[in-house]
Amino acid sequence: MTAYFISILTFVVLSAVLALALNVQWGQAGMINFGLAGFFSIGAYAAAILAVSGINPIISTLAAIVLTAVLSALVALGSVRLREDYLAISTLGFAEAVRLILLNETWLTGGPNGIREIPRPFAGIFDPATYEVAFLGASLVIFAVVYLLLERIIRSPFGRALRTVREDEVVAATLGKDVLALRVKAFAIGGAVAGLAGALHAFYLSYIDPTQFASFVTVYAFMAVVVGGRGSNRGLLIGASTVMVLLEGTRFLKELLPFMNAQQSAALRLLLVGVALILLLIFRPGGISQEYRLAVRTRDVESAPAKS
């Protein structure tokens, strides 16, 4: 039971990292990434392939991050000057192309069988049970580091410029901001974080195959961001937990409806996630946590000594 909770918590933290990635792209920059699962899978496969070939897992992870960041920048470059719909289409197409490569280029990706026995970093130091806890701890630390880094970016002049581009790019351009560069950078930052999440996923499971990176990954990330509050990172852990509670909590449906087979109850659970996403968009589009705004607290203003 404890092992179950630890694995669930680890998945929550990993999906929260992925949601952080989406929140830079969609939340801050207003750029839709429907191919998030594709970038996530590239991170996972790049890290796995390098690690299996004997390269240090940390270096493999860094390489995966760089690769996804570069690919994200390239995808963004293609459609970034057009309306958001075009980026959504390009990213979706990109993810589809990635999926085809994962399935068909067996020499590189193992095809439908995926990659097995991915060496886990620092596996020699811990015994297996402790390792799970240590991995959860390490994931939490990584989440915290990424969170703090992104918060810094959000509060920096770059973050403000990004939100300006999101709200009105003509205004941003008039103020002398390089809209194209801002968007490509934002997308690359998000891509880097998605790559990191993918690498962690690969090392955690130590086994990856294409079914783990289907479009539901993207839907979960959107769900987590919508629940947590678009543009705000604070709510993401809760958002990711909500998705997991919805997914795991609905397992009892199987006992409630014994006539359903495993496949049907899985479909019903995903169906409920989709309905929840739509209802949230309609009734609670703001999510639980508000986006950061540059504001001066009134108390400070009132108590500030009057300049004479």
Added chain:
Amino acid sequence: MAQALLNGFIGGLLIALPAIALSLSYGVLNFANFSIGALITTGAYFAYFYNVDLGLHVLVSVALAGLSLSIVAILIGRLVYQPLGEADHITLLVGSMGVAFVLENTIRLIYGADVRTLDIAVARPIIWNGLRLNNEQLIIIVVSLAAFAVVAFTLKKTALGRAMRAVSDNPPLAEARGLNRGRIVNWTWAISGLLAALAGALVAMDATVEPLIGTNYLISVFAATIVGGIGSPLGAVVGGLLIGLVEELSTLTFPTTYRQGVSFLVLVLMLFLRPHGMFGQAKIKR
């Protein structure tokens, strides 16, 4: 080679049907409907339901599938997109992805992931000068061309079509002229549902019924719409035929599994060179 051209033409017709639907809904509702793939799949399963579960004739089933999905599409429009209507079009995009997720999993819930086939009498293919055309392909050609004609007539000659084009061109002006937007939106969904269902049901006739039908067409449909110019129904037809031909001809050199990858390359190329497509207006810049 001639056979490849013929197959590409037929494949293109199947892409063009949903591409028109996508273009129409983009024009009138101003967002790219990402649930179009799931609508195609739902259409195929409606045809399966009428044909196999109820035992109706296959052509009757195709027609009923079109009718049923029209109603479903109107309902989705009312229940999902209308309440979301005041949100920005980015939220509508995400909403349409949610709709796709719900539709696909409803199908999996009812029918599972098994590959099924419609109940069709086997007929001898027509062979003419070495060109092979089976009965189902002939039906695809006839039904698609008829559908194009009906859509073209509706858009050009009827009051509804003029109203749809007016809303598409300039929504505030259309509203000021007293056009009932709600009614036009309903009709747009009905036509979109009809076209998507026809595509799904025809694919089901020619090949198999499985939950991934729509997903396998999604990129091709978007590529066709963008090549033709998003928002232009005529462009969607031309784009669909082009993408169909390119995909078919690409299988002469690339493995068939990369069909969608080829469409994606065409799409990216088009976005770089001429993002408003062949028939679209250049104003598409934000």
